[in-house]
Amino acid sequence: MTNVHAPMQQSKLQNYNSTRGAEAYKADYKNKLHRKWSDKRERALLTRYFARIGKVGTILDLPCGHGRLSDFLKERCETLIEGDWSFTMVSLNQRDNGRDRRSYVRASALEIPLPDRSVDVVVSFRLSHHLETQELRERHLRELFRVARKHVVVTWFSATSLKNLLRQVRVKLAGKRPKNVLRNGRVRELANEAGFVQELAKPLFLVGSGHVLGLYTRK
Numbered sequence: 001m002t003n004v005h006a007p008m009q010q011s012k013l014q015n016y017n018s019t020r021g022a023e024a025y026k027a028d029y030k031n032k033l034h035r036k037w038s039d040k041r042e043r044a045l046l047t048r049y050f051a052r053i054g055k056v057g058t059i060l061d062l063p064c065g066h067g068r069l070s071d072f073l074k075e076r077c078e079t080l081i082e083g084d085w086s087f088t089m090v091s092l093n094q095r096d097n098g099r100d101r102r103s104y105v106r107a108s109a110l111e112i113p114l115p116d117r118s119v120d121v122v123v124s125f126r127l128s129h130h131l132e133t134q135e136l137r138e139r140h141l142r143e144l145f146r147v148a149r150k151h152v153v154v155t156w157f158s159a160t161s162l163k164n165l166l167r168q169v170r171v172k173l174a175g176k177r178p179k180n181v182l183r184n185g186r187v188r189e190l191a192n193e194a195g196f197v198q199e200l201a202k203p204l205f206l207v208g209s210g211h212v213l214g215l216y217t218r219k
Helices: 010-017 019-031 033-053 070-074 087-097 134-147 162-174 184-193
Strands: 056-061 077-084 102-106 119-124 148-157 196-203 211-218
Touching: 010 019, 010 087, 019 033, 019 087, 033 148, 033 196, 033 211, 056 070, 070 077, 070 087, 077 087, 077 119, 087 102, 119 134, 134 148, 134 184, 184 196, 184 211
Parallel strands: 056 077, 056 119, 077 102, 119 148
Antiparallel strands: 148 211, 196 211
16 A cells, blocks of 8 residues: 555644544544534434435445444445455454454445445445645545446535635634635535436535535435
8 A cells, every 4th residue: 555645734643543543533423513513413414315225235435434324334234345455444443343244344435345336335435635745635536436336325525615715814814724624516526427326415514514424326
């Protein structure tokens, strides 16, 4: 695996791959109210999306983290593949969730070690906004579309969200760091190039979050 994540902040990578960082990330979703709200909303949208998708043979969850969505996804497929760049996250996930109809792999979502169209559904949550360049964010999407046989479910930080528009003001006035964003139109273009159509693209929240959850289906 090449160091394709090099443009990401090294401090983030080190923390994400550490035992302390992995355990803290897991604890956030148990203890922090905004994390609980976002988790509830994501599950509600996923329930709606999988009502369209139906039960499938294989799902790849990348990055899977500590397995926050593992049980939800396992109910909707015969085999769940849990993948993450962090060895620690993969180990924590396996420790908590076991191997019942699950397999685990250390992998980057920018270099997925699977053949074209090798899994029915690819799910990729909360990675895009950590990728520091437009090139990497688009590469991420292309990899998801490449390995998906039927559907892709992915999140990104919307360039037109209220949260990003407010951040742009702070960038100009206070020198804040810009968000790592994508435009919905560009995501649709990349999907179309790969042979997919956008079925749904719903914001996580209209206020307080700039994330969008998209569902794409192969034509």
